[in-house]
Amino acid sequence: MSETRQVRVIGFGNTLRGDDGLGWVAAEALQQQTLPGVEALTCHQLTLDLVEWISAARLVILIDAEAGDSPGQISQREVSFDPNAADTLHHHQSPEGLLAGARALYGAAPRMVLLTVCGKSFEFAEGLSPEVSAALPDLLARIEALIRSAA
Amino acid sequence: MTKQIVIDPVTRIEGHSKITIQIDENGGVTDARFHVTQYRGFEKFIEGRPFYEMPGIMGRICGICTISHMLASAKATDRIMAVRVPETGHRLRQIINLASIIQSHALSFFHLSSPDFLLGMESDPAKRSIFGLMQMYPEVARDGIRLRRFGQEIIEWMAGKRLHPTWIVPGGVASPLEPEVRDRILATIPEIYVLLQRNLDWFKRKMEDYAQEIRTFGNFPTMFMGTITPKGELDLYDGHLRIVDDRGHMVEPSFKAQRYADYIGEAVEPWTFMKFPYYKPMGYPDGIYRVGPLARLNVIDSCGTPRADQEWAEFRQLDRRVVLSSFYYHYARLIECLYAVEKIEMMLDDPDILGKMVRANAGPNSEEGVGVTEAPRGTLIHHYRVDEQGRIVWANMIVSTTHNNMAMNRAVQQVAHRYVDGNKLTEGMLNRVEAVIRTFDPCLSCSTHAQNELPIQYELVGPHGEKLDEVTRG
Amino acid sequence: MATAVRSRIRTLKIDGRDVSAREDETILELAEENGIFIPTLCRIEGLSLVGACRLCLVEVAGMNKLVPACLTYATEGMEVFTDSERLRNYRRMILELLFSEGNHICAICVSNGKCELQALAQRLGMDHVRFANLQQERLVDMTHERFVVDRNRCILCARCVRVCDEIEWAHTWDIKGRGVDARVITDLDTPWGESDTCTSCGKCVRVCPVGAIVEKGRAVGEMAKRHDFLPHLAKMREAKK
Numbered sequence: 001m002s003e004t005r006q007v008r009v010i011g012f013g014n015t016l017r018g019d020d021g022l023g024w025v026a027a028e029a030l031q032q033q034t035l036p037g038v039e040a041l042t043c044h045q046l047t048l049d050l051v052e053w054i055s056a057a058r059l060v061i062l063i064d065a066e067a068g069d070s071p072g073q074i075s076q077r078e079v080s081f082d083p084n085a086a087d088t089l090h091h092h093q094s095p096e097g098l099l100a101g102a103r104a105l106y107g108a109a110p111r112m113v114l115l116t117v118c119g120k121s122f123e124f125a126e127g128l129s130p131e132v133s134a135a136l137p138d139l140l141a142r143i144e145a146l147i148r149s150a151a
Numbered sequence: 152m153t154k155q156i157v158i159d160p161v162t163r164i165e166g167h168s169k170i171t172i173q174i175d176e177n178g179g180v181t182d183a184r185f186h187v188t189q190y191r192g193f194e195k196f197i198e199g200r201p202f203y204e205m206p207g208i209m210g211r212i213c214g215i216c217t218i219s220h221m222l223a224s225a226k227a228t229d230r231i232m233a234v235r236v237p238e239t240g241h242r243l244r245q246i247i248n249l250a251s252i253i254q255s256h257a258l259s260f261f262h263l264s265s266p267d268f269l270l271g272m273e274s275d276p277a278k279r280s281i282f283g284l285m286q287m288y289p290e291v292a293r294d295g296i297r298l299r300r301f302g303q304e305i306i307e308w309m310a311g312k313r314l315h316p317t318w319i320v321p322g323g324v325a326s327p328l329e330p331e332v333r334d335r336i337l338a339t340i341p342e343i344y345v346l347l348q349r350n351l352d353w354f355k356r357k358m359e360d361y362a363q364e365i366r367t368f369g370n371f372p373t374m375f376m377g378t379i380t381p382k383g384e385l386d387l388y389d390g391h392l393r394i395v396d397d398r399g400h401m402v403e404p405s406f407k408a409q410r411y412a413d414y415i416g417e418a419v420e421p422w423t424f425m426k427f428p429y430y431k432p433m434g435y436p437d438g439i440y441r442v443g444p445l446a447r448l449n450v451i452d453s454c455g456t457p458r459a460d461q462e463w464a465e466f467r468q469l470d471r472r473v474v475l476s477s478f479y480y481h482y483a484r485l486i487e488c489l490y491a492v493e494k495i496e497m498m499l500d501d502p503d504i505l506g507k508m509v510r511a512n513a514g515p516n517s518e519e520g521v522g523v524t525e526a527p528r529g530t531l532i533h534h535y536r537v538d539e540q541g542r543i544v545w546a547n548m549i550v551s552t553t554h555n556n557m558a559m560n561r562a563v564q565q566v567a568h569r570y571v572d573g574n575k576l577t578e579g580m581l582n583r584v585e586a587v588i589r590t591f592d593p594c595l596s597c598s599t600h601a602q603n604e605l606p607i608q609y610e611l612v613g614p615h616g617e618k619l620d621e622v623t624r625g
Numbered sequence: 626m627a628t629a630v631r632s633r634i635r636t637l638k639i640d641g642r643d644v645s646a647r648e649d650e651t652i653l654e655l656a657e658e659n660g661i662f663i664p665t666l667c668r669i670e671g672l673s674l675v676g677a678c679r680l681c682l683v684e685v686a687g688m689n690k691l692v693p694a695c696l697t698y699a700t701e702g703m704e705v706f707t708d709s710e711r712l713r714n715y716r717r718m719i720l721e722l723l724f725s726e727g728n729h730i731c732a733i734c735v736s737n738g739k740c741e742l743q744a745l746a747q748r749l750g751m752d753h754v755r756f757a758n759l760q761q762e763r764l765v766d767m768t769h770e771r772f773v774v775d776r777n778r779c780i781l782c783a784r785c786v787r788v789c790d791e792i793e794w795a796h797t798w799d800i801k802g803r804g805v806d807a808r809v810i811t812d813l814d815t816p817w818g819e820s821d822t823c824t825s826c827g828k829c830v831r832v833c834p835v836g837a838i839v840e841k842g843r844a845v846g847e848m849a850k851r852h853d854f855l856p857h858l859a860k861m862r863e864a865k866k
């Protein structure tokens with residue numbers, strides 16, 4: 001059972017930008033648990049070359065921090081296939097862009113879930129704010145629930 | 152009448168990159184500006200720190216150009232130590248630099264820009280997206296992924312699988328090259344040649360469809376600056392700087408990169424945080440020049456590698472003297488990739504590359520150090536001063552994107568003149584403004600030293616300063 | 626040795642487990658013997674104990690105050706708790722205070738991945754700092770030919786002071802000032818490079834648990850340290866005495 005549970009987790013952000021490092025903290029926590037069939041990686045931003053890696057998965061979980069008014073609040077969003085995935089001047093991709101890539105290039109259609117935690121401070125610093133940190137156990141519980149659902 | 156179209160306005164940090172277009176009573180464009188409205192410096196971070204920590208810290212300026220910043224920084228620290236990097240160490244740094252340029256060019260050409268020319272400028276963003284590209288030209292998208300991975304893997308194999316490798320150190324590199332890594336890289340090279348040739352072929356055919364863009368995309372006379380070997384060949388890591396004018400005449404045939412401050416001034420404008428470097432003897436704003444792939448191919452006498460030289464000869468036929476249209480940055484990127492692969496192969500084929508002496512050690516022996524290298528987007532300058540103990544007391548950096556600031560502004564003006572019509576921001580016009588900025592492949596997180604790339608905000612401003620239209624995208 | 630003969634055996638409880646200890650044994654030593662983890666920072670085998678970091682605090686039944694395990698001897702019938710919500714909070718807070726007092730940005734530190742403070746923060750699950758960084762400008766001294774002291778990273782554990790005094794017998798290092806103003810100095814607060822007493826033996830480099838005293842010229846993450854030389858040296862010293 002566990003062998004078929006292909007889950008890929010990407011925690012992204014910048015660890016030198018306070019709460020933006022959340023994705024890393026969460027993904028690293030998962031790496032330490034070494035759950036069978038689950039792989040996690042950390043990166044600065046989403047780039048298209050990740051498409052290949054996620055294409056093998058049944059479930060892809062993205063973890064990110066976002067700006068907003070209620071620090072620590074977790075939101076969960078199903079990333080749906082959207083051919084409109086905006087083209088940008090930037091070097092990173094949207095989650096939709098990754099999903100679109102998996103479909104177009106590798107014929108893969110994994111379920112993709114974006115988990116974001118509302119950050120408090122994105123100042124130049126290492127480490128999370130108390131609010132975001134307090135949300136971590138909840139976040140990890142959600143991730144684990146998602147992983148179980150993919151079994 | 153103000154209409155707001157907001158596309159994905161998610162931003163993490165206050166502040167945007169902004170493009171404002173000013174129009175007169177008749178809807179004619181009077182001015183257009185590309186601003187950066189946010190700045191966070193690294194300066195407070197590094198003051199008082201030991202000089203030899205700089206490469207590790209500077210690598211954090213940007214997630215895309217990590218290697219370039221580390222190299223420019225390490226070169227500045229070599230100068231502070233007043234040492235010569237051992238030959239093998241020097242070449243290993245060159246290889247990782249080339250790999251970094253390849254991975255960056257792959258992103259720029261395949262993933263950001265190729266939808267522009269493969270799917271057309273007028274097509275709505277839905278179709279002109281990366282998805283559109285992947286659906287209609289999956290092999291191009293896959294090639295982009297493959298090429299980027301080629302560059303990334305070389306970096307990983309040489310420097311370790313870390314986001315911010317610490318392999319590049321003052322005086323050289325931290326460890327010699329393993330024979331096994333050399334063989335692994337060499338084994339993948341033939342495939343990459345085929346890939347590049349395939350894409351060069353279609354791109355050259357496609358260029359014929361873009362006569363109009365070529366004419367209007369940042370096509371104006373400027374000078375160009377790039378790094379050359381003593382023989383006048385292309386060099387992406389080390390060498391003297393050369394400046395040529397819009398007719399290809401030598402303005403500065405060759406000057407020491409360490410003396411950049413004698414040649415380059417930096418102007419500031421109140422409406423943007425990005426500075427405006429200019430060629431000093433001509434003053435601001437007449438001393439406008441461009442850097443990056445297009446500029447580099449314009450200043451050299453040859454690439455110095457057979458395949459790239461063949462392409463380069465064709466490239467130089469594109470215009471009568473030097474190639475002026477910024478559209479050709481894309482072409483130049485592909486040629487540079489070819490050059491980079493050839494150069495990597497040549498260096499790896501030399502058995503000396505496995506030499507064990509890769510790092511020189513010393514304390515501070517000079518109060519000042521300038522490190523200049525060619526980053527994917529152009530000349531990158533790091534300049535530090537230290538006290539007698541070797542603690543940083545002052546630093547200045549001119550990043551590649553900043554050199555192109557004046558040219559990018561002018562390019563935006565040019566496109567706005569040609570495509571803005573009436574007092575609305577149309578898709579076709581926005582697409583083209585973005586496309587022209589993309590030719591320069593600016594790295595906004597680098598040039599503001601901020602850590603995240605920001606969405607771009609567009610504003611159309613009427614004759615009396617009133618906001619007519621506004622769009623945020625990116 | 627003489628002490629071993631004289632020592633009597635005590636029985637007590639650690640975390641509900643019955644254990645026996647010699648009378649000259651501290652709670653910390655006893656816990657370690659029994660495979661029970663108590664975090665420490667200032668303690669280092671082979672040097673005297675100062676109880677500076679307070680990370681090893683434990684609970685003892687019947688006592689309101691927390692006691693440092695490294696300085697407290699086992700007594701008969703004692704009941705010790707090494708792990709509780711209160712202790713976990715307390716230890717995390719100590720670490721957070723240490724982080725907030727200096728510049729501890731691991732990503733750009735020479736000791737990244739090889740630092741005792743960083744390792745402890747990870748082990749104790751300290752993933753954020755509740756206190757604003759004091760943003761103190763503390764001096765980096767690079768005057769010594771081979772070594773650097775970056776006071777921004779110092780956690781005032783006094784290991785350098787002790788190793789220099791007790792093993793090298795040079796007494797170059799001292800701690801000057803109190804509270805947030807406290808900092809390590811060489812000689813009478815003169816530049817390290819001008820020190821008359823420093824023998825450049827490098828022992829302080831090896832015992833410093835963080836990236837505060839390091840070799841010059843190390844890049845990020847390059848400063849690995851080993852201090853397993855200490856117990857051996859300490860023994861030799863004792864034998865000489």
Ligand code: SF4
Nearest residue numbers: 779780782783785833
């Ligand atoms: S310099 Fe190092 S060993 Fe000395 S007190 Fe500070 S942290 Fe401890």
Ligand code: FES
Nearest residue numbers: 676678679681695
């Ligand atoms: S180890 Fe006991 S107080 Fe530091």
